[in-house]
Amino acid sequence: MGPASQHRSIHVYAGAAAIAWTAVALLSFVLYARLAHQGVLALAAAQARASFQKDLAYRRWVTARGGVYVPVSERSPPNPHLHAIERDITTPSGRQLTLVNPAYMTRQVLEDERARGGSPGRITSDAPMRPENAPDEWESRAIVKLRSGATEVVEEVDRDHPVLRYMGRLLGEDRCAGCHPDVRPGEVRGGISTQVELPEYFAVADAQIEQVGAAHAIVWALGLIGISGGAVRARRRVGEREREREARDALEQELAHARRLEALGRLAGGVAHDLNNLLSPILGNAELALERLPPGELRQDLEDIREAAERARLLTQQLLAFGRKQVLSVEPIDPSETIEALAPMLRRLVGDAVELRTELAGGLPAVRADRAQLGAALLNLAANARDAMPGGGVLRFATGLEEVGEERAGRVGIAPGPHVSITVSDTGQGIDEATRTRLFEPFFTTKPAGNGLGLASAHGTVRQLGGGIEVESVSGGGATFRVLLPAVAEAPAVRAAPPGPAPRGTETVLLAEDEPSVRRYAASVLSALGYHVLSAEGGEEALRLAGHHVGEIHALVSDLRMPRLGGPELRERLAAQRPGIATVFMTGYAGDSLGPARAAPDGTIVLPKPVTPADLAVAVRRVLDARARATTTPAPGDQPPSAASRSCADSHSA
Numbered sequence: 001m002g003p004a005s006q007h008r009s010i011h012v013y014a015g016a017a018a019i020a021w022t023a024v025a026l027l028s029f030v031l032y033a034r035l036a037h038q039g040v041l042a043l044a045a046a047q048a049r050a051s052f053q054k055d056l057a058y059r060r061w062v063t064a065r066g067g068v069y070v071p072v073s074e075r076s077p078p079n080p081h082l083h084a085i086e087r088d089i090t091t092p093s094g095r096q097l098t099l100v101n102p103a104y105m106t107r108q109v110l111e112d113e114r115a116r117g118g119s120p121g122r123i124t125s126d127a128p129m130r131p132e133n134a135p136d137e138w139e140s141r142a143i144v145k146l147r148s149g150a151t152e153v154v155e156e157v158d159r160d161h162p163v164l165r166y167m168g169r170l171l172g173e174d175r176c177a178g179c180h181p182d183v184r185p186g187e188v189r190g191g192i193s194t195q196v197e198l199p200e201y202f203a204v205a206d207a208q209i210e211q212v213g214a215a216h217a218i219v220w221a222l223g224l225i226g227i228s229g230g231a232v233r234a235r236r237r238v239g240e241r242e243r244e245r246e247a248r249d250a251l252e253q254e255l256a257h258a259r260r261l262e263a264l265g266r267l268a269g270g271v272a273h274d275l276n277n278l279l280s281p282i283l284g285n286a287e288l289a290l291e292r293l294p295p296g297e298l299r300q301d302l303e304d305i306r307e308a309a310e311r312a313r314l315l316t317q318q319l320l321a322f323g324r325k326q327v328l329s330v331e332p333i334d335p336s337e338t339i340e341a342l343a344p345m346l347r348r349l350v351g352d353a354v355e356l357r358t359e360l361a362g363g364l365p366a367v368r369a370d371r372a373q374l375g376a377a378l379l380n381l382a383a384n385a386r387d388a389m390p391g392g393g394v395l396r397f398a399t400g401l402e403e404v405g406e407e408r409a410g411r412v413g414i415a416p417g418p419h420v421s422i423t424v425s426d427t428g429q430g431i432d433e434a435t436r437t438r439l440f441e442p443f444f445t446t447k448p449a450g451n452g453l454g455l456a457s458a459h460g461t462v463r464q465l466g467g468g469i470e471v472e473s474v475s476g477g478g479a480t481f482r483v484l485l486p487a488v489a490e491a492p493a494v495r496a497a498p499p500g501p502a503p504r505g506t507e508t509v510l511l512a513e514d515e516p517s518v519r520r521y522a523a524s525v526l527s528a529l530g531y532h533v534l535s536a537e538g539g540e541e542a543l544r545l546a547g548h549h550v551g552e553i554h555a556l557v558s559d560l561r562m563p564r565l566g567g568p569e570l571r572e573r574l575a576a577q578r579p580g581i582a583t584v585f586m587t588g589y590a591g592d593s594l595g596p597a598r599a600a601p602d603g604t605i606v607l608p609k610p611v612t613p614a615d616l617a618v619a620v621r622r623v624l625d626a627r628a629r630a631t632t633t634p635a636p637g638d639q640p641p642s643a644a645s646r647s648c649a650d651s652h653s654a
């Protein structure tokens, strides 16, 4: 279910809960009001019943005694309906007394009370002996109910205002028959009716209902607040879950993208390795042939071959960089100084229309990098900036020190801690979102003549150095690429001088290379330089040749990776008889057993393929000279300079 439909469901459920809650609150209130009304009626009925019971008690007392004698007066004349023997008597003092029967007495008591505004009770019967005892309409109906078995009749009636009417039954008793022969004991003779004014009771009940109503309203409102709060929380949870899902999706996509790039990198590295093996003899032999050939048409053909091979070499270099398989000559360098040295080349690259500004911080910590490869990566960034500003603009190079926190480090894919930043920003067209997600993919380009390897190789180089690249850009608002490299405590190494003409020699060099074309090419380069070359097609044959060779072997030039016996193992075995033999290893890529992660043994240089004649000449001379210096004046820590391999890398980026 999508977030929109989840939000809709939350709305529906919250609405339904609010309606149900309102119905419950209303029902509860109505029930309470009804109960309060019924309670009031029950109270009023209890009062009426108590009044009736009291009247009955007096009447019973009088009945038990056969009536009471009272002085004859206007209010109590002799009762003509009473047939008693001694109804009227005269006291010895001559006072006239008359017998008052229970019903008559009750009627008079109630009439007096009514006249005084007290109890509104009244005795009545459906066969009254006196007309004034005749029942009203309600009383007639009540007497009918009493005759049919009811002990009492209670009803709320509305006259001008609500009134509770009550009638309790009067039964004939044994003693009644003495004076009233027609009366049978137990027979319903009529009743005493009374009434209770209800407005007073209702006023009390209404006050309570009001309070309970207010309490209901508060609880109802709290309930509604709870429901809407719950709905808001549920919406927020849905939103959070949605954001978490989006972040997870984005991360998964990034991961899949990174894995795809990784696989592509491996493929590219492998292809570049094999291509390098092929390119070494093509490029080298073309150069050797060019040195020997006089000017002419054939020379032009060879130059074309060399140029094409050179372009192929640059391409394999980029593929290796993307696959993070370059042979890097890593040393501590000062990034500001590297850019300063690069500035003339940058100016030439961007042209006159683009203004190059450098804001280079002094005294920065060093970073461990290959000067030439880092330079090549920065040149790629500059070339892209130039292409993004066809009408001219500003290209800014800035360096600084930044403390990279956990979150940012995770985003860029580097370890947290101090990093030196190299910021390359332009005022060009900027990068849209679609391009941005694919920037570092190999062969992704939006340019008609682009090859899409610039950023892929720059990214690969920086990643291989343990750093990362951040990109900031909005379409139309220029772009900023920030290279972050881990800062190190070491002092920056001094820049080596540029190489001169290829140095020569006459020493004996043992060459071990399993690839026949590379072997032939390297042998002819070394022979042409004046060296005596012992050429072997693998490690084992090289050992054999060395065993049979009576003279000195001054240097070993070997492929790093060979079947059965690889370069480093060969050197180790040779070193048993010839300790510290000067060595140059050639390798297709840094994935070989000896890479920047593993330092080369003292007295060795690692040359990345394809190896140009100049690379080989410089490297062999350097290891031989270093070896000679070490044997004549053993100086501790005298390392062979790595400039040979660097000079070779310089030529890659040039």
Ligand code: ADP
Pocket (backbone or CB within 6 Å): 380, 384, 385, 388, 426, 428, 429, 430, 431, 435, 439, 444, 445, 446, 447, 449, 450, 451, 452, 453, 454, 455, 456, 478, 479
């Ligand atoms: P290429 O330069 O051969 O196209 P890159 O890998 O160097 O290959 O660059 C890939 C794409 O990234 C470019 O085609 C371009 O669309 C985009 N891009 C790179 N840098 C910038 C920049 N500074 N401004 C705008 N777009 C850029």
